[in-house]
Amino acid sequence: MAVNSTLRPAMRLAESTLREMYWFMLLSRRLDERAWAIHRQGRIAFHISAIGQEATQVAAAFAINRGVDYVAPYYRDLALMLALGMPPEDFMLSLFGKHDISSGGRQMPFHWSYKNLNVISGSAVVTTQVPQAAGLAFAIQYRQRCGMVDPADATQPRLALTCLGEGSTSQGEWHEGMNWAGVHKLPMICLVQNNMYAISEKTDQQMAVANVADRASAYGVPGVVVDGNDVLAVYDAMAAAVERAYNGDGATLLEAKMYRITPHSSDDDDRTYRSREEVEQWKARDAIPRFKQYLIGEGILSQADADAYDARARAEVDRAQQVADSAPMPAPEEALGDLYAPSDAD
Ligand SMILES: Cc1ncc(C[n+]2csc(CCOP(=O)(O)OP(=O)(O)O)c2C)c(N)n1
Ligand SMILES: [Mg+2]
Helix, strand or coil: CCCCCCCCHHHHCCHHHHHHHHHHHHHHHHHHHHHHHHHHCCCCCCCCCCCCCHHHHHHHHHHCCCCCCEEECCCCCHHHHHHHCCCHHHHHHHHCCCCCCCCCCCCCCCCCCEHHHCECCCCCCCCCHHHHHHHHHHHHHHHHHCCCCCCCCCCCCCCEEEEEECHHHHCHHHHHHHHHHHHCCCCEEEEEEECCEECCEEHHHCCCCCCHHHHHHHHCCCEEEEECCCHHHHHHHHHHHHHHHHCCCCCEEEEEECCCCCCCCCCCCHHHCCCHHHHHHHHCCCHHHHHHHHHHHCCCCCHHHHHHHHHHHHHHHHHHHHHHHHCCCCCHHHHHCCCCCCCCCC
16 A cells, blocks of 8 residues: 555554554553552552553554664653553563663662663662663764764664653753753654653742753754644644654653652652542543544544553563562662673672
8 A cells, every 4th residue: 555645643653553653652551550559569669650641652652663763761761661662571570670681680660671661770869861762862862973873874883762751851960961952963763751740749849941842942953742642633733843853853841741640659659749530530540441443434443453452461560470479589789780791790
């Protein structure tokens, strides 16, 4: 079938790709819900949730060259990581403090690190990943300019994607990373997941402008605001940013607006700073049933398919938990090993 190049990028996606995107949103949600349950059972120490942010994250993963382009994620990027290729059981292993790929159980969970997927390890200090992503993008540009790699070679990283929350853009590192990306026209995408809260601080306590993207002009990059609960709209916005990066046109600041449906983490009681009505209003805009209805309406998914996906997601979560639960605990002396390279303790 001939591809109509005037269509929105999302409208050019194959039906099987759209179903796959739905699958990763659903899988992330079910894993996340299970993490809350096992935390409340006292079986894991900590959880920080991506519920409400799956659409944006899955769209972002699908718009880049997954597993090849560099990604410097943030702690809430569970759906992004699954869509990039993280095995669900590896997430569960990290929750249980066992031998996960990211750190062998030495890091807190949610500090994703997958060399095979070009996902770099992050710090617990928010926003440090932004200058790191600018550095990766600088290296990509430098290698292309020196003729070390062909700019069109899709087997090589051609951009660096980084994610963070809106509250984290108050940090100095954000300014430094964005400024560097703007000055050098770097192939970087900064995806701000604006979920309206930084722990208990609402957006208007963090910034005096309506949108994080309003600051883009100060860095000389385009600033784009998109509905983060609309997976196809985010895909379109990401596709435009990817095209700019691949074409050597520079960085993009993309702000996806959404809502943090859960408390900040398993250690936070959000009833102290926001009303239940507000949370319920946003739950009603949940991106997962919205995308499901769209797919059913377009004849891309049947209700029977959707039910089968649900059953498959639950089975996959059960399997992942079982693998993690039955895995051995690391030996105490392994805590002395390194995070970034094998050491004597390994
Ligand atoms: C430099 C720094 N300050 C404070 C913290 C503690 N902290 C962890 S997450 C967080 C909130 C960040 O909010 P936001 O950037 O909006 O991301 P969200 O959690 O809402 O996704 C804070 C203050 C930290 N990790 N690093
Ligand atoms: Mg936030």
